[in-house]
Every structure is written in C-alpha cells, then in structure tokens.
Amino acid sequence: MSDTRLGTLCVTLSGIALSGLLGTSGAATAEAPSPKRGSGQPNGETLTIDDKGITLTFPEDVAKLRIGGKLQLDFGAAGIRQPGFPEPFPENVAVRRAWIESYLTLAKTFAFAFQYDFADPERPINDAAAAYKGFADTLLTVGNMKEPFSLDQLISDNATLFTERSLVDAFAPARNVGFALGRHGEDWTLVASVFGGNANTGVSREGIAATARATYAPIRTEDRVLHVGLAGSVRDLPRDGQGLSLSSRSEAFLFQRNFVDTGDIRDASSVGRIGVEAAWREGPFLVQAEYIRTTVERFGGASPAQFQGGYVQASVVLNGAGRAYALAPEYGTTYATFSGVRVPEAARVSRGGLGVFELGTRFSAIDLDDAGVRGGIERDVTVGLNWYPDRNIRIMADYVRSRASPSALQGGRTIEADTFIGRFQLYW
Numbered sequence: 001m002s003d004t005r006l007g008t009l010c011v012t013l014s015g016i017a018l019s020g021l022l023g024t025s026g027a028a029t030a031e032a033p034s035p036k037r038g039s040g041q042p043n044g045e046t047l048t049i050d051d052k053g054i055t056l057t058f059p060e061d062v063a064k065l066r067i068g069g070k071l072q073l074d075f076g077a078a079g080i081r082q083p084g085f086p087e088p089f090p091e092n093v094a095v096r097r098a099w100i101e102s103y104l105t106l107a108k109t110f111a112f113a114f115q116y117d118f119a120d121p122e123r124p125i126n127d128a129a130a131a132y133k134g135f136a137d138t139l140l141t142v143g144n145m146k147e148p149f150s151l152d153q154l155i156s157d158n159a160t161l162f163t164e165r166s167l168v169d170a171f172a173p174a175r176n177v178g179f180a181l182g183r184h185g186e187d188w189t190l191v192a193s194v195f196g197g198n199a200n201t202g203v204s205r206e207g208i209a210a211t212a213r214a215t216y217a218p219i220r221t222e223d224r225v226l227h228v229g230l231a232g233s234v235r236d237l238p239r240d241g242q243g244l245s246l247s248s249r250s251e252a253f254l255f256q257r258n259f260v261d262t263g264d265i266r267d268a269s270s271v272g273r274i275g276v277e278a279a280w281r282e283g284p285f286l287v288q289a290e291y292i293r294t295t296v297e298r299f300g301g302a303s304p305a306q307f308q309g310g311y312v313q314a315s316v317v318l319n320g321a322g323r324a325y326a327l328a329p330e331y332g333t334t335y336a337t338f339s340g341v342r343v344p345e346a347a348r349v350s351r352g353g354l355g356v357f358e359l360g361t362r363f364s365a366i367d368l369d370d371a372g373v374r375g376g377i378e379r380d381v382t383v384g385l386n387w388y389p390d391r392n393i394r395i396m397a398d399y400v401r402s403r404a405s406p407s408a409l410q411g412g413r414t415i416e417a418d419t420f421i422g423r424f425q426l427y428w
Contacts, residue, residue, distance in 0.1 A: 051391040053428045066103045068428050070158060072096040074253050076421035085409070088417060089254045095119040096253050096423065097157060099126070103330070109134050111331045113143075123200040126175060131331035139182045141332050144199035147173040148180060148191040148213035148333035149231045151277040152290060152311070158427040159323070159340035162251065162384050162398050166311035166364035167260075170248040171273055171292045173211065173233055177203045182335055184328045187217045189335035195235075205242075207270075209235035215277075215336035217325070225325045227279040227336060234272045244268040244296060246307065248366055250402045251380050252421040259415055260368050260376035261408035265305065270297045279338070281325065284317040286338065296373075305371040311364035313382075317341055320356040320388075341388055348390045355389035374412060378404040396423040 044059040053068030074096045078088040101115040111133060115126035129143030146154060152165050153172035165172075178195030191213050197206035213231035220226075237244060243266035249255040275292040291310035298304060317323070323338040347353040362382045368375025384398035400419040406412035 051428060061108055062106070064105045068101050068103070070097055070099045070101075070425065070427040072098075072157075073424045074163065074421060075423075076252065076254055076419065078252065078255065078417055078419040078421075081416040081418070082414065085415070086256070088256060088419075090256045091254065094254060096163075101127075105330075113331055123198065125199050127332065128199060129331055137184050137328070139328070139331065140179070141182070142179040144175055144177045145180070145332040146175050146334060147178070147195050147209065147211040147233065148182070148193055148335070149173055149211055149233050149273065150275055150290060150292065151227075151229060151279065151288065151337065154334045155337045156334075156340070158394075158425070159338070161313060161315050161358075161360045161386075162362060162382055163396050163421050163423045164251045164253060166290075166309075166313070166362060167248050167251065167366040167378055167380055168290060168292050168309035168311055168364060170246050170260075170366060170368075171275075171294045171307070171309060173209065173235070173273070175199075176206070176209070178209075180333045182328070182333060184335060187220050187327075189213075189215045189327060191333050191335055193333060205238070205240075207235050207237045209233055213333070213335070217327075217336070220325065223281075223283050223322070225279070225281040227277075227281075227325070229275075229277040229336065231275045231277070232273065234270065236270045237268050239269070239299065242266070244271055246294070246368060246375065247408070248378065250378070250404075250417060250419065251364070251382055251398075251400050252419045254421065255419075257409065259402065259404040259407050259409070259417075260366060260378045262305075262307075262368050262373050262375035263408075265296055265298070265373060267298045267300060267302060268296050269299045271295070272297070281322055281338070284320065284322040285314070286316075286323055287312070287314045288338075289313070303371045305373045307366075307368050307370060307375070309364070309366035311362055313360060313362035313364075315358055315360035318357040318359060319354075320344065320347065320358075340394075341386070343388045343391050350390050355387055358386040358388070360384045360386070368408075369406070374406065374408075376404050376406050376408045376412070378402065378407070392426055392428050394423075394425040394427070396425065398422070 046057045048055045055066045057064045075093045098119040104112040111131040113127045129145045131141040150172040176195040180193035182191040195209045196203040211233035215229035243264045247258040247261035249258045272295045277290045279288040289312040294307045296305040365379045367377045381401045387395045402417040405414040407415045
C-alpha cells in the first residue's frame with residue numbers, strides 16, 4: 001500500500017476513534033430513532049459509536065456487529081556503543097500497526113472475527129476465526145488465530161506493558177490456522193488445539209502442531225490475583241529444506257537487523273516448546289514472569305539444539321485501578337490474560353483530568369547458542385512510562401538497554417545498544 005493511501009486510512013481510523021472521545025457523555029452514542037414497523041426503515045436496530053468502535057445491535061440480541069481498529073505509530077532513536085556497525089534504525093518513524101477489525105455475534109452462540117493490518121504487507125491477516133459458544137463454559141474456535149502459548153503473547157497488542165513483547169516472544173508460535181477447544185471454571189482454564197501454518201504464508205508449509213495451555217488462579221478477587229500457567233507445543237516440520245529460524249531484534253520495532261538469530265536450521269525435523277508462567281496482581285501493582293525452553297530435533301541423528309529464554313516484569317498504575325484479569329475470551333485461545341488500563345471518567349483529559357499514568361520495568365534474556373548453532377545470547381533491561389490521557393489513546397515511552405554477547409552480527413561481536421522508543425496509539 002502506498003504512503004498516501006496508508007495515510008488516508010490512518011486519518012479515517014483516527015476520526016472514528018476521536019468521534020467516541022469528543023462526545024458529551026462517557027460513551028458518545030448516536031442512536032437511530034425507532035420507526036414504526038412497515039415504514040421501510042430498520043426495525044429497532046441500534047447504532048452506537050463509542051470507545052469500543054461502531055456497533056450495530058439488532059433487537060433481542062439476535063445479532064451484533066462491531067467494527068473497530070487500531071493505529072500504532074512508533075518513533076525513536078538508538079545508538080550502538082561499539083564502532084563499525086551501521087545505523088540501527090533505517091527509519092526513525094514508522095507505522096507499527098494499522099488495523100481494521102470486525103466482530104459479529106449471532107444469537108449469542110456464534111462469533112466471527114476478522115482483523116486486517118494494512119501496515120504489514122507480508123502478513124496482513126491476523127485473526128480470521130469462527131467460534132461456537134453453545135456449550136456452557138466451552139468455546140470451539142476454527143480459523144487463523146493465536147496458538148494457546150505464552151501469557152505475554154496472548155495479551156492483546158493494545159494492552160502490552162511496553163511497545164514490544166519480551167525477547168522470549170521469539171519462541172511463541174503466535175498465529176496459525178487450526179482449531180482449538182477451550183473450557184474454563186471459576187478459577188481455571190484449559191485449551192487444547194491443533195494447528196497448521198499461517199493463513200498468509202501457506203497453511204501446509206510449516207507442518208502440524210499440537211499446542212495446549214492450562215492455567216489456575218487460586219486467588220482471584222477484584223483487587224488481587226495469583227495466576228500460574230503451563231503450556232506445551234510440539235510441531236513436526238516438513239522436510240523441504242527450509243528448516244526453522246529463531247531470532248530477535250531487541251525490544252524495539254524500528255531496529256533494522258536481528259541481534260540474535262539462529263539462521264535457517266535446515267535439518268530441523270521438529271520443534272518442541274514448554275513454557276511456565278506466573279503473575280501476581282495486588283491492586284495497581286502487577287508482577288509477571290515466564291520461562292520458555294525450546295528443543296529443535298534434527299534429521300540424520302544430529303544432536304538436538306536446546307534454546308531458552310525468560311523475563312520478569314513489574315508495573316504499577318500510579319493514579320488508577322490495576323489491570324483486570326480476564327478468564328475467558330469471546331473467541332479463540334486468549335484465556336486467562338490481563339487487560340489494559342482503564343481511564344475513569346473524572347481522569348479523562350477531555351473532562352478536565354490528567355489521564356492515568358503507568359510505570360513499568362522488565363528484564364528479559366534469550367539464549368540461542370547450542371549444539372553447533374551460534375545464534376547469540378541477549379539480555380535486555382527496559383523501563384517505560386505509559387500515559388492514558390483519554391479513552392482509546394495511549395502514549396508510550398520506553399528506554400531499552402540491550403547487550404548481545406555473542407551476537408549474530410559480524411562474527412559474533414558483542415553489541416551494546418541504548419534505545420529510546422515511543423508510541424502514539426489509538427485503539428477502539
């Protein structure tokens with residue numbers, strides 16, 4: 001898509017979001033009058049424009065259609081302390097995501113979702129799924145969606161604590177085509193699934209995976225949550241010479257090259273992942289951690305490669321409520337996650353408030369060196385400040401200190417980088 005067309009889209013999406021912000025009530029609403037039946041006009045349908053997007057609701061909840069989206073504009077600068085490296089950022093400003101998304105529910109039993117990212121020409125289709133909710137506390141979903149693995153990955157892009165997920169996200173399988181069966185109780189969830197490849201790159205190109213995740217929240221109140229989880233995934237890879245590649249470019253989207261990278265492991269026959277996760281929320285405070293171990297089996301009797309990584313992060317909402325814990329989704333596999341920060345009516349800048357502020361810090365590490373694979377070892381420390389001036393708007397500022405030793409660049413040279421990354425985000 002050309003810059004002109006993308007700019008036009010961004011302006012249009014921004015206008016939709018801002019229309020919900022500038023109303024005179026907490027949720028600006030435009031409702032069509034209720035005409036008499038037989039008048040040739042809609043019969044009781046309600047059209048609403050608010051912080052959740054544009055929603056068309058039919059009488060008695062027969063159907064509901066919502067259209068939303070997001071715009072994330074990143075900007076920043078970085079410097080590498082060692083001489084001889086090229087400029088780390090090819091551009092200092094770039095559109096990270098520019099989504100249009102739609103959600104349709106029918107008779108509270110069927111749900112359909114479609115998300116399209118105009119900023120990603122290689123993988124524009126994100127979620128494209130259909131779900132059946134006819135059984136109590138059970139969800140069956142088919143389509144392109146996230147595999148049930150990693151708390152960090154399953155949290156919405158709108159609600160991540162920092163501009164990018166941690167280094168360990170290199171091990172998360174993310175979105176592919178498959179089907180998932182999920183069930184939950186009052187304090188537990190369980191999801192089992194089977195997946196092929198991604199809808200954008202070819203369903204049959206990446207083999208078949210079985211992925212499952214279980215979580216338990218022994219403490220779960222309005223202000224206090226203790227969450228633990230375990231996830232596992234095994235994927236058989238096709239013997240087509242493409243192999244498997246794992247990499248990370250540090251925790252900033254604008255970086256031009258990966259700091260750690262296994263390259264193509266062409267004799268990879270399968271990849272297995274196991275992840276453990278834990279989180280504790282006490283009012284406005286939230287601590288979250290994960291560890292993932294990845295094993296790459298290889299053809300011809302070669303020794304398997306063992307890679308690992310993890311992170312621990314903490315955040316505090318300075319003048320608002322903490323992040324809510326969501327046990328079950330409307331569709332898909334995003335069970336047992338934390339949502340974004342809510343902006344109370346009195347705190348909104350458009351109502352004379354100062355917005356809501358959130359502080360965060362994170363340490364993450366990844367090791368891609370093993371069994372003859374020299375992908376590198378990286379450690380990042382991040383501190384960030386998020387400002388929510390109003391509903392639908394977030395302004396982020398992160399500082400990332402990265403060290404890769406050895407790295408995947410210039411024969412394994414050590415890299416030390418200082419990065420400032422900011423983001424302006426609209427979401428609805």
